[in-house]
Amino acid sequence: MDRAAPAWRAARLLSAPHRLGFAVGAAAMGLLALWWLGVLLARHLGVALPWAVAPGLAHGLLFTLGFMPAFMAGFLFTAAPRWLGRPALDAHVLLTALAQWAAGWLLVLVGVHAGPWLAALGMATAACGWLRLSLRFATLLRAPGAHARWLLLACLVGVAAMLLACLSLLEADTVLLRAALRLGLWGFIVPVFAVASHRLLALAGAAALPMAGGLVLAAAADVGGLPPWLLAPPLAAASLALLAPALRALLLGRLAGESRRLLAMLQGGFAWLGLAMGLQAVSLALQAAGRAGLGATPLHALTLGWLGCTLMAMVTRVAAGHSGRPLAIDRLGWALYRLLQLGVLLRVAVALGLTAGLLPAAALWAAVATAWAWRQGGWLGRPRVDGRPG
Incomplete structure (x- = not known):
């Protein structure tokens, strides 16, 4: 057998x-x-x-x-x-x-x-x-x-x-x-x-300070208790410090082909993290001006965007490496990742009031999650393709 x-x-x-x-x-x-x-x-x-x-x-x-x-x-x-x-x-x-x-x-x-x-x-x-x-x-x-x-x-x-x-x-x-x-x-x-x-990720080492500081500020803004005018400026600075190198690395990675797609996926998560911090800064600035903030928009950019992209990239990296597969993303993996980006954009658009209805965003997320989980399950349930143990 x-x-x-x-x-x-x-x-x-x-x-x-x-x-x-x-x-x-x-x-x-x-x-x-x-x-x-x-x-x-x-x-x-x-x-x-x-x-x-x-x-x-x-x-x-x-x-x-x-x-x-x-x-x-x-x-x-x-x-x-x-x-x-x-x-x-x-x-x-x-x-x-x-x-x-x-x-x-x-x-x-x-x-x-x-x-x-x-x-x-x-x-x-x-x-x-x-x-x-x-x-x-x-x-x-x-x-x-x-x-x-x-x-x-x-x-x-x-x-x-x-x-x-x-x-x-x-x-x-x-x-x-x-x-x-x-x-x-x-x-x-x-x-x-x-x-x-x-x-x-090497990019995280270069951006460790803005990442750590921005996450602390974002957490403080979400939990509340500090005045918006105090949090908005440093959070905006952290966003720019993280977003610019992440977008540059993502662009270079996408142009490099399959061998760099995995790294680009990780860096794409950092782009969403920088964007989430920027959205939080805008929300705080609006609140400081006496207007309504952006609600759950920054939170969904953080969770679906940064956490979702990073999870997909890290799990794919570990699963591929430990199953004897090359650390490269094929067309199906890249297509699922791009669908995830579309799902995050739709969810953020709903949170911003730019479009109505959560159903399309939820359908995209369900499609990506189940297809990706099924594929990872196939890898995890089979022996290594190179014949090695483990």
Whole structure:
């Protein structure tokens, strides 16, 4: 029997941490993308769905914390041992904790429609699973470097955000749930992506200061409490300092062909990060002038744009490299990436009020997420194409 015939084999997914983590993350991302598309389609058709949690908050909770950590686990437990000079980790030791995390989020997905107690139970289960993974990561750090220390701290903040979300669901406290989402995004997801980007991309090293400073300012603006006129000017400066080199590198990468597309994808994420900071600066300037800000526009540029592009590029890079494939993006991969850009532009346009209806943007995101997840799943479930183990 040809060993490469089945695309999904449990033994193959357990052969390396990135295979297991990426497979769980891809499945969760595709499921949630289809769920949200179904929600918007039902709304468009006038079908009333039951909600135990407000739709916007349910969307924010599931899309902020419901699939990214699985990708992070695959990345951290593959890359960190190499960074720290430790032996490669056996994926079997992650299986039960990652399964617990995934089962928790399935309960949350059902609970946002069926009842807050079920959603809270799911959050508690997911938090326990992520705590186990974080403690496992801590065991690798006997002599941690700076990157690893920041990553561990961010992972523990992620546990706190999930527990806070659990409490907010139990208390039906929307203010507390929004606080949990902000903590999860700015204290967990964004720092991990920033550290990983700095580690992997030369452009991030050159722009480390504006990236770090801009993210801190953007977080302060999103959380609130500081006057807009104080935050807008330095945030605009950070945006320009990051956006100009990112766009230049992206243009050069796109002109260089397949061999440079992967790097261009990573740099394209930084272009969205700079744009998100610029949009936040404009929003703050409008508020300082007594006018309405841009609402969730900067947030979607950050999450769908920077996080989405970076996730697609990093996971493709790791999956291709560890499956014996060349680190180049073929036509299908590049087409999916370009569709992602269109989806982000549509979502930003909706947030700006330039076009009506979330359904086209959600349909594009669902198409990209499911097609990309299916392709990555095919890679992860097969042996290496060069015949090497792992």
